[in-house]
Amino acid sequence: MxxxxxxxxxxxxxxxxxxxEENIFSQIDEKMTSFIAENLKISHEEAFNIQKQNFIDHGTTLAGFMNTGNNKINPDKFLEYVHDINLSSLKxxxxxxxxxxxxxxxxxxxxxxxxxxxxxxxxxxxxxxxxxxxxxxxxxxxxxxxxxxxxxxxxxxxxxxxxxxxxxxxxxxxxxxxxxxxxxxxxxxxxxxxxxxxxxxxxxxxxxxxxxxxxxxxxxxxxxxxxxxx
Ligand SMILES: [Mg+2]
The missing domain is CATH 3.40.50.1000 (HAD superfamily/HAD-like)
Structure with missing residues (x-):
């Protein structure tokens, strides 16, 4: 074709x-877990499971919180926090x-x-x-x-x-x-x-x-x- x-x-x-392998998205992934754990005051393990379930059910972690009306996760603060990562491995x-x-x-x-x-x-x-x-x-x-x-x-x-x-x-x-x-x-x-x-x-x-x-x-x-x- x-x-x-x-x-x-x-x-x-x-x-x-x-x-x-550049280890960029994995940093975002980890920051999502810690943001959720901190804001919902739950363990990292619980936060990770919610994160992945949201991803499966709603397309992204954030969409899951927005769709269920969870106002403890501020969308703009969440996005800014999770994208604040080290990009130095990218050449x-x-x-x-x-x-x-x-x-x-x-x-x-x-x-x-x-x-x-x-x-x-x-x-x-x-x-x-x-x-x-x-x-x-x-x-x-x-x-x-x-x-x-x-x-x-x-x-x-x-x-x-x-x-x-x-x-x-x-x-x-x-x-x-x-x-x-x-x-x-x-x-x-x-x-x-x-x-x-x-x-x-x-x-x-x-x-x-x-x-x-x-x-x-x-x-x-x-x-x-x-x-x-x-
Ligand atoms: Mg992708």
Whole structure:
């Protein structure tokens, strides 16, 4: 299958534009646990279980609190706290930069994190001035992927035709609505969702790839795009 019909390139951010081995998302994961434990005055273990259950039931940890009207978790304070992390492991990815610049058409970031976090990550990866815009959780009115309403909003405000667009993601479930709307889907197979915590990883190991049968299942964006375009 050729990608020559693709006019719009949509990328998730965390664990998609860089691998989980960089230990970025695992920091966010841990900060979410401590924020919940502190604000709800519960143990870390209880906080972690609520966090993961929210993620399973509501798309993100935060959405779970918002949907159930839990006012002990302030959304903006939560987002600011969990994205305040050390990005020093991220290095310029010039191979990715080069191939992204070769792709015809507009590129977008579509993330359940904040736009500010995405900007910080993009800067570290040397991927500035590539993406047309960043659609983060606030732009989504706090309604995360995989809610299909958010995909509709994202497509509408950016005037994107899903039939000529392709979406890259590390979470299979986030590609299901994309496919339903007519987008081409690419799943990044990631093996290490949270390398700091193998016990938790085992318990929640099915959260990441979900056995979703994407149009393409790959382990390296640069290699995949180079095959298509070089
Ligand atoms: Mg991701």
């Amino acid at each position: 050729s990608l020559s019909f693709i006019k719009t390139w949509v990328f998730d951010l965390d664990n998609t534009l860089y691998p989980p 310029a990815d010039n191979k990715l930069r080069k191939i992204l610049l070769m792709l015809p058409g507009e590129k977008y970031i579509f993330t359940n994190g904040t736009k500010k976090h995405a900007e910080n990550v993009i800067k570290r990866l040397n991927l500035e001035n590539i993406f047309h815009s960043i659609f983060g959780i606030k732009e989504a009115n706090y309604l995360p992927k995989p809610n299909i309403e958010t995909y509709n909003l994202f497509l509408k405000i950016n005037n994107i035709d899903p039939k000529t667009s392709i979406m890259f993601e590390d979470m299979g479930r986030n590609l299901i609505p994309a496919k339903k709307l007519g987008m081409t889907t690419v799943l990044l197979e990631r093996k290490l969702p949270n390398k700091n915590n193998s016990e938790q990883k085992e318990k929640y190991k099915d959260l990441w790839n979900d056995d979703y049968d994407a149009d393409y299942i790959i382990d390296d964006i640069v290699k995949f795009l180079n095959n298509e375009y070089n």
